[in-house]
Amino acid sequence: MRRFLFSQTSCSLLRRQRRPKDIPHRWFISSTSFSTAEYEDGDAFQSSPSKVKIFDRHLKRTQRDRAAWLLRPNDSFVHAVAENLVDRLEDCKKTFPTALCLGGSLQAVRQMLRGRGAIQKFIMMDTSYDMLKLCKSSQRDSDNENIETSYVVGDEEFLPIKESSVDLVISCLGLHWTNDLPGAMIQCKLALKPDGLFLAAILGGETLKELRIACTVAQMDREGGISPRVSPLAQVRDAGNLLTRAGFALPGVDVDEYVVRYNSALDLIEHLRAMGETNALLQRTNILKRETALATAAIYDSMFAAEDGTIPATFQHM
Amino acid sequence: MKEKKTISPLRRILVNCTAQANEYGACVAAKVPEVERDMCLKEFLALKTCMQNTLRGKV
Numbered sequence: 001m002r003r004f005l006f007s008q009t010s011c012s013l014l015r016r017q018r019r020p021k022d023i024p025h026r027w028f029i030s031s032t033s034f035s036t037a038e039y040e041d042g043d044a045f046q047s048s049p050s051k052v053k054i055f056d057r058h059l060k061r062t063q064r065d066r067a068a069w070l071l072r073p074n075d076s077f078v079h080a081v082a083e084n085l086v087d088r089l090e091d092c093k094k095t096f097p098t099a100l101c102l103g104g105s106l107q108a109v110r111q112m113l114r115g116r117g118a119i120q121k122f123i124m125m126d127t128s129y130d131m132l133k134l135c136k137s138s139q140r141d142s143d144n145e146n147i148e149t150s151y152v153v154g155d156e157e158f159l160p161i162k163e164s165s166v167d168l169v170i171s172c173l174g175l176h177w178t179n180d181l182p183g184a185m186i187q188c189k190l191a192l193k194p195d196g197l198f199l200a201a202i203l204g205g206e207t208l209k210e211l212r213i214a215c216t217v218a219q220m221d222r223e224g225g226i227s228p229r230v231s232p233l234a235q236v237r238d239a240g241n242l243l244t245r246a247g248f249a250l251p252g253v254d255v256d257e258y259v260v261r262y263n264s265a266l267d268l269i270e271h272l273r274a275m276g277e278t279n280a281l282l283q284r285t286n287i288l289k290r291e292t293a294l295a296t297a298a299i300y301d302s303m304f305a306a307e308d309g310t311i312p313a314t315f316q317h318m
Numbered sequence: 319m320k321e322k323k324t325i326s327p328l329r330r331i332l333v334n335c336t337a338q339a340n341e342y343g344a345c346v347a348a349k350v351p352e353v354e355r356d357m358c359l360k361e362f363l364a365l366k367t368c369m370q371n372t373l374r375g376k377v
Contacts, residue, residue, distance in 0.1 A: 217353050221346060222362075224355035266329050290328070294369060295342070295362065297332055302343025303350070 053179050054232065057127065057155065060177050063273075064103070064128035070274040077260060078275060081317060082108035082172050084256065085201045089168075092197060096168035100191065102156050102200075103127055103174040105275075106135050122149045123166070129153050156184050161191040168192075171200040173275075173317075176233055185246035198248060204255065204316035205235040210304045211268065211313060217303075218295035239318050256317045261310040265297040268313050327373060335368035 082105055089096075099119045101109055103126035110122070126132050132151045154160045156171070156178050169188045178184045188198055212230040219226050234242070236255055243251030262268045304311050332339060342365050345358035356362075 217346060217350065220353040221355065221357050264329075264332060266326070266332065290369075291362075291366065293328060294331060294339075294365065295346075297328070298339040298343040298365065299346050300343075302340060302347045 055177050055179055057177075057179070061127045064126065065130040066273070067275055068128060068130040068134045077258065077271075077315070078105045078108045078173070079112065080258070081105070081201055082112045084317075085109070085170065085172050085199055086112040088199055094167075094195075094197070096197065097121060098166045099123065099168040099170065100125060100161060100166045102169065102171035102188075103131065105172045105174075106131065109170055109172050110135065119168070123152060123161070124149060125152045125154045125156075125159075125161075127153065127155055157187070159184075159187040159191055163190050164193045166191055166193065167196050169196070169198045169200075171202075173201055173203065175200055176202040176231070181234065182242060182245055185242060185248075189246050189248060201317050203233050204239075204318045205233045206257065206314055206316035207233055209314055210300060210311070211265075214265070214296050214300040214303065218292055218299050222289070222292045222295050234318070236318060253318055258315045258317070259312045260315060261306070261312055263310055265300045265311060268311070331369045331372050334372045335365055338365040338368045341365075 086109060096119050098121045100123045106124050106126060110124070124132065124135055132153060136151060152160060156174060157180055169192060171188075175181060175184060185198075185200075192198060208230055215229040216226050219229075236253075239253045240251055243253070260271075262271070300311055306312065338361070342358055342361040345361045346353070349357055
């Protein structure tokens, strides 16, 4: 699992330009400095002025609502990811009184937290209201009662958090659905106090490559054309650039690959549905013909099956 | 939340038609780098008839 591990030291850039008075003025200066940085490099990731829409956020919210009902409380995969991420808190000597948790798998993160990092105030944010309701109702059962938690419904791309107000931002499997990943990370950085920490786990480019191949081949055979079924995911090599571009001072990236075995392709799809990770591309075709689905399942089985009849699926985390 | 386990039609089809599905899958897997339309048509038609039989009522 790759984790973005950032420590933002007190930004000397801001200090140089700071006037002795108002904060709004400083905010304005810092935002212009970021936007000029965006214009300078024109690499593969879209810079925020163009606002390219890849994902349908409304649909994603509906899918997260459904996932809030479907997700089993002991889903081993999500918990493994969250555990790995939260372990990173123990590598830092700092304590984090305020923490912001962005959507993805909020409940798993909170369950894995168990007092690490000395967090006193926890803000949970998600685009889906149902998911937050679920977290709230399960809070009574958990043992983290000394932590004061507040729940916010918000979008990761438009953070409703005051600047320089949190010490720690955690995002577990949420940021790979944002339209503008650099922008979202920049907003996270702005919300962080100087010397704050940003931890995120997103899915990487190798994820579900078997599914991608099976879908493409099946669709080519049955229909003669292809439409995107698996969303574009960040590549390993771009991860470091993303971090530095957002302005974080000490970036660190880890990659981790999980191969999960399922009994059939249908089980894989059901699991994805339960995690809220199903297709939300704007370019998707809403129609999936029954024959194509059948063909995909058959091809997945034949191309990638192991000896005991189970099929593997790769999940790459960074 | 499903109280009862409703088995989706696709799953029933896959359970019933495993032999045809395996044949079709093997055919496609053998030709994988050059995929064209209706490449393994015969095997797929066999799978399709099995699917229709399953849906019609477990023949």
